Amino acid sequence: MYKYPNLDKLLLRRTFLLGVGKGILLTGVLGRLIYLQIVKSNQYKLLANKNRISLRLLNPIRGIISDRNGKLLAINQNTFRVLCVVDNKIELKKALFNLSKFIFLNNIETQKIVNDFEKKNKNMPYLIKENLKWNEVSSISANSFLIPTIIIESGLQRKYPFKQTSAHTIGYLGPPTNNEIKKEPILGLMNINVGRFGMEEHLEKRLRGIPGTRHLEVNAHGRIVREIRKENSKKGNNVKLSIDIELQKKLYSLLKDKSGSIVAINVNNGEVIGMVSSPSFDPNFFNQGFSTEDWKTLINDPLAPLVNKSISGEYSPGSTFKTIVLLSALKNNIIKKNSSILCTSKLETKDRSFYCWCHKKKTGCYAARNHQRNVRPKLAIAQSCDCFFYELAKKVGINKIAETAKTFGIGKKTGIDIRGEKTGLVPTKSWKRKNIGKSWHVGETMITGVGQGYITSTPLQLALVTALIANNGKKIFPKINLDDFNLEKNVINDDMDEHHSDYEEYFPIIREGMYDAVNKHIGTAYKSRLSKPIFAGKTGTVQVRVITEEERETEIIPNRELPFEQRDHALFIGFAPYKNPKVAISIIIEHGGSGSSQAAPIAAKIFKKII
Template sequence: MSRWRPAPVPRSARLTRRAAILFALQGGVMGALAWRMRKLQVDDAQRYRLLAEENRINIRLIPPARGQIFDRRGQPLAVNRQNYRVTLVREQAGDVEAVLDRLSRLIEIPDHDRERILREMTRKPAFVPIPVAEHLSWEDFARVNANAPALPGIDVEVGQTRFYPHGPSLAHTVGYVGRVNERELEADGGATPLLQIPDFQIGKTGVETRAEDVLRGAAGLSRIEVNARGRKVRELSREEGQPGADLQLTIDLDLQRYVMERLGGESASVAVIEIATGDVLASASSPGFEPNQFVFGISSKNWSALLNDPYRPLSNKTVAGVYPPGSTYKMVVALAALEKGVIDAGESVFCNGRYQLGESYFHCWRRGGHGHLDLREALSQSCDVFFYEIARRVGIDAISDMARRLGVGVRPDLPVPAVSEGLAPTKDWKRASYDQSWQVGDTLNAGIGQGYVLASPMQLAVMTARIASGKAVAPRMIRGQGGRPLPDPEAPPLEVNATHLRLVREGMWSVMNASRGTARKSRIYADGVEFAGKTGTSQVRRITAAERAAGVFRNEDLPWNRRDHALFVGYAPYDAPRYAVSTVVEHGGGGSSTAAPIARDVIMRALWGGEPPLSAYPPGEREAEMERRIRPPAPRPEDAAPEAPPTTGAAPEAPAGPSPTPATSPVDPSAPASGRRA
């Protein structure tokens, strides 16, 4: 039986089918390639063109010119000046060591800077400029320029740097700038590209740091053509940035400089406020420091000297320092008692030299006592027993409430860092802070400005301005911005009974002008210009029973850091108040002997706008004042530009702001007061 077999397919048909499949596959591949090429050349062309441009063109930030700072009359306090610098490009220098040897014959290059330069060259591309020296004098800059042909790879540049023409006089208020450090970069988190620019400077203290956003300005842009290795070929375009806005402060430069000279390097501070506007005319913290050292790069030796100085020159004592206000606080206690109705103008208190509370005695500064005194006489003679009694009657909460209404215990809104809040203590505060109940003895201590009460010199000036005007005067330091003046603020009423304010003012007038006033020796003798004020002495240590039995050590016999602080607050003229002043001399002794004469001289300078007439001084001081005026003035450190270091060597990192002054208070705030003389 035969089997059926399919007919054979012709060979030509089999080849035709395979070719069709192959051609179909090839066509698909070609179509995919064509689609891909079209996508790359048409759809994605712009994207890849931009990527290519980015490889060829770099966009670099141009640092803006920093805004300048001026005083109320337009005198410059912080300016930008030319910075002559030298850089070196390794690929152009050839033998770097030989070039540095030749350069060192023209300008000084310390060994540590030479090591730094060589170290940076191993870390950066050969075409990147390495800083060699900055802040050159014009003579050094010209010398390097003249010898440029013999210095391959050396380039001289002119940039900008910050300069403070008045140096220590305004170091705490204006502050200074410095290079951005690693901590600041980390805190910024890359949000501000300007901070990434090498050697870019920002404000570190004072107005420079608090007004950084205003002073900095906006960066410009430069489009740079580079080759495949990143080397600059040419600048294609440039867009200049927006310079920072200028600031005008309320500070009176002439008055500020006079105050610093008058303090004579003591550890002290003075604040002067124009009562009508709240303008801070002077905010002086002595001793000062040279801010240009921080801009140029402070040496380790100078940095250590500032840190270890017992007078704490880095601290802005005027706003950051807090002290027991002593008897200057008695106006607060008096107003609190008058407002609460626990005393009246005619009521008197008998002072026999001490005030008994249980088995403890709180002493008056006058050991024999003052006898019977009313409010005006108690302020005039600064009787402690009088204020122990009325403080006990009115209570601490009412006293502290009045203190805050007058500005003590409230942080002033000022454009400088480390502004202290001070302390107006209450019962709740002590319970929260110490887990202890408030004691009557605490109230008696607060009644004479001791114990837990703390105030800064600026707060004391605000307190005085408010008492003098009857308005809630607020201090300010910025008078204008970007060439435009800011409107003068209108202070609201203080909401304290006008009669009570008048009684306190009369007491302050008596301090300066009554026959038994504690500051009578510092009164102003000019007709029609009367000074009103209050002396104060704050105790640094508690006087022991043994010392008291021995007659108490004289303040001047103690080591400097154990002496009492001297304070004074005042305003003038009495009938039409214009200026308020506060003075604190650390460990200066008595307020009447040390602080009051300084305040008197400062406020006379403000009133006359310059040297007051000799007749305004007490007769016994006129001859010495005349000799001072005819004597050639000693050169001031700020009159000459500080010697800038010739190189960019690393310097110790400066703090972001001055260390706040430690609170200076008695050893035991709750111990019975000793009654130090006002």
């Protein structure tokens, strides 16, 4: 009947095999589905979350900086900023192009934003512009649908109420450098500024605080859908400084049209109550944004407004250094309290001539008034007799002078709690041989005796020397941060420091000479004396040009007739009140002229303000 009798068996067998194959295939598919949904579910869920979960760091609130009386020197002010959420430069350029339709974007700054994009973390919103004006915020918000990758955030901006007055001491903020980000990668994940100068830099970690986190669900454009979890940031620590801002304002007003420095220090514990460097700058300038041209103008200013001259300026100390030379001579028994040295107004060596400061009178300094040529130590300080100190320095020798200078803090850092301090220079015979490759000459010792030549010091060092003279050698360390102020550490004790104790019996001679310099008619600062408070001091005038022999024998060209850069520097160091010293100061006015006529009158105004 059938042509193929085995067909049924064949079909049945094939059907069976096909069913088995389908079963195996279905089992494999189901197994894979179970594996993906159950076994690997956590991994794929995590990958999915990475696509929709954004981790954003919350910038901590920076600590406040105040003066010794609680007046606010650095605060935080509410502000708005615009950020961009993109994955590549093409999207960034498109976002910037669209954003520029609603707010002004500087072409140079825009290009910098694009160039710096590769350095940034792509998972974090990218800062475009800070300190938006209200009309800019409104314009962006109203057109947000046209620029979906752009977001606006509220935040805090650093504000410095006293502007130029204390810029060098307080400092300012700026973006972290690549090296800083390498050391602290978290800085690259935050749109945050860090301390760039002064106490803002020195106390950066204390002021910054600890960032918080927000785990956010975002859409494809990076906009927030909901907040999943939040960990609040921890505010930075507040800091109180030793500076008195009212005194600081006075110091700045006395120096603002000049170039130089004023330092005021508590002679009993080392607190720096005033420290001004001029010219200054407005630290708010760095927060508000500035052009490349503005920056070039600032850094190329020949008067160096960005340099803290109080700690980084290295100047010849001039006649203020005579206090150190006399202390060295007394300690080494080169001279006694009542010894005298003849002032002939001019000294000759085989190499050159050395003149007293009033050589043009032909009679020597004190003899010009009293017809006496013999000058004693106290009078030498009061009258600032150059011939006395030429001879004295020659007798003491450069190495012993250097030893005393270093004992009193010149030629080394004071250790003040602010960055950028320079050491100054105290020359010796070995120093010259090592650094210049020549031998030392006696004439160089003589010129060092009046604070000229290779010797340099900072204004802070001179203030410290003055404080040690005033407090009878009690060792102190200059300090600005009161919150880290350890009185026991800062003042060793009421007894003499082991090095300064060698000078104990000679401090009164120096103080008396400084008293006479201000309060006796023979003194170089007599015209600046006060009835209250009574203060003591030492003037200094630093020569910055070579004066010819012909000019010496006729008449020296007045400072006012010279180009600015050839004029003398004016200096003054002093302390007050005389009988119970509380404050020591140092003043330097670059190319200001005579210390007697320019620096001493400023000192009188300062002491009148303080005491």
